[in-house]
Amino acid sequence: MRRAGTVLIRGGLPYLAVMETDFQLDRPLAGARIVVAMSGGVDSSVVAALAVASGAETIGVTLQLYDHGAAVARAGSCCAGQDIRDARAVADRLGIAHYVFDYASRFRESVIEEFADEYAAGRTPIPCVRCNQGVKFTDLFGVARDLGADCLATGHYVRRMMGARGAELHRAIDPARDQSYFLFATTRDQLDYLRFPLGGMPKPRVREIAAELGLGVAAKPDSQDICFVPDGDYAAVVRRIRPDAGEPGDIVDLGGRVLGRHRGLLHFTIGQRRGLEVGGQAEPLYVVRLDPAARQVVVGPRSALAVSAARIADLNWLGDDFAGPMTARIRSMARPVPARFDGTTLTFDAPEYGVAPGQAAVFYAGERVLGGGWIADTVAAAGAGADSEQEAALDHRHAGAL
Numbered sequence: 221m222r223r224a225g226t227v228l229i230r231g232g233l234p235y236l237a238v239m240e241t242d243f244q245l246d247r248p249l250a251g252a253r254i255v256v257a258m259s260g261g262v263d264s265s266v267v268a269a270l271a272v273a274s275g276a277e278t279i280g281v282t283l284q285l286y287d288h289g290a291a292v293a294r295a296g297s298c299c300a301g302q303d304i305r306d307a308r309a310v311a312d313r314l315g316i317a318h319y320v321f322d323y324a325s326r327f328r329e330s331v332i333e334e335f336a337d338e339y340a341a342g343r344t345p346i347p348c349v350r351c352n353q354g355v356k357f358t359d360l361f362g363v364a365r366d367l368g369a370d371c372l373a374t375g376h377y378v379r380r381m382m383g384a385r386g387a388e389l390h391r392a393i394d395p396a397r398d399q400s401y402f403l404f405a406t407t408r409d410q411l412d413y414l415r416f417p418l419g420g421m422p423k424p425r426v427r428e429i430a431a432e433l434g435l436g437v438a439a440k441p442d443s444q445d446i447c448f449v450p451d452g453d454y455a456a457v458v459r460r461i462r463p464d465a466g467e468p469g470d471i472v473d474l475g476g477r478v479l480g481r482h483r484g485l486l487h488f489t490i491g492q493r494r495g496l497e498v499g500g501q502a503e504p505l506y507v508v509r510l511d512p513a514a515r516q517v518v519v520g521p522r523s524a525l526a527v528s529a530a531r532i533a534d535l536n537w538l539g540d541d542f543a544g545p546m547t548a549r550i551r552s553m554a555r556p557v558p559a560r561f562d563g564t565t566l567t568f569d570a571p572e573y574g575v576a577p578g579q580a581a582v583f584y585a586g587e588r589v590l591g592g593g594w595i596a597d598t599v600a601a602a603g604a605g606a607d608s609e610q611e612a613a614l615d616h617r618h619a620g621a622l
Contacts, residue, residue: 254371357406379391533594
């Protein structure tokens with residue numbers, strides 16, 4: 221074995237020499253088995269390399285989630301086509317076993333069809349969370365346990381920290397990469413079994429490690445937007461599954477006066493300004509509400525977007541008996557804001573804008589994730605906040621790559 225810069229050469233393959241990864245196991249890593257969820261991207265590939273370097277027996281698992289047309293070859297997709305080939309190539313490079321499991325039918329039922337249903341119902345879905353809740357963090361768990369793994373490691377940018385009552389979920393060290401918003405639904409049982417080796421590492425260092433190890437995915441683009449949507453045209457996917465969501469209707473003001481026509485509710489979300497194509501108004505208009513029954517897009521001034529509270533459904537609570545000050549994030553790219561939560565209703569200390577049913581509300585105590593749930597409906601703020609400088613448009617950035 222000889223040292224070569226920041227790596228060691230062992231059997232012709234570079235291995236990390238300066239970074240020891242703590243997989244938080246209660247047994248020696250030399251006798252442990254780690255299953256790594258490999259999406260074919262650089263993050264999960266480096267996790268596999270770190271697992272191998274730890275001395276543990278490492279097995280790579282890839283779930284094939286879809287296989288339709290252009291999506292399988294599009295840069296920035298995951299879990300299909302070229303991504304599976306990339307994962308297999310990395311596994312070969314590392315000298316580990318690699319298995320591919322076809323979960324396309326399950327993914328379609330639990331993620332894609334629900335995605336279309338939510339848009340048809342006038343809500344704004346987050347398919348990445350649904351995927352993590354179902355296929356990735358439920359079905360994949362079964363696969364890992366069947367393989368006799370001591371833990372399941374993924375390339376998500378969050379941290380698993382040990383607290384007084386066990387494992388806790390914390391935000392990643394690199395705020396630009398933090399994916400805690402998308403993992404709020406991780407249960408306690410899942411958190412006990414999951415490991416996130418990249419949560420304490422900046423993304424540039426991850427790419428450096430991949431390059432040092434000679435992994436072909438070192439410069440591969442990150443997955444973006446919604447992985448199963450060819451060319452980013454989510455409306456086409458929704459129309460194919462739920463044609464009624466593409467039916468035209470009226471654009472009306474808060475008083476019900478018709479201002480124009482729209483091409484289908486699926487093109488709109490709460491807080492949206494662009495694409496309304498309604499001219500001649502005294503002030504800019506925003507989407508305030510969607511009415512699927514009447515096929516109406518209800519618009520109003522920015523002040524009409526102000527929300528004082530939101531009802532939260534399907535709560536996943538990781539905060540034990542925490543009762544101190546908290547913050548809440550109601551969009552993936554929004555900064556957490558001071559709020560209070562009574563177990564059902566999330567009340568903001570100051571009005572929030574662009575709060576959309578179907579999105580998630582995630583609660584934090586500092587860096588720790590207390591839990592979260594789905595925004596079921598909202599309460600308009602009385603005389604609210606035309607002076608707020610918060611962004612109204614929602615961010616649809618995908619962060620579910622493993």
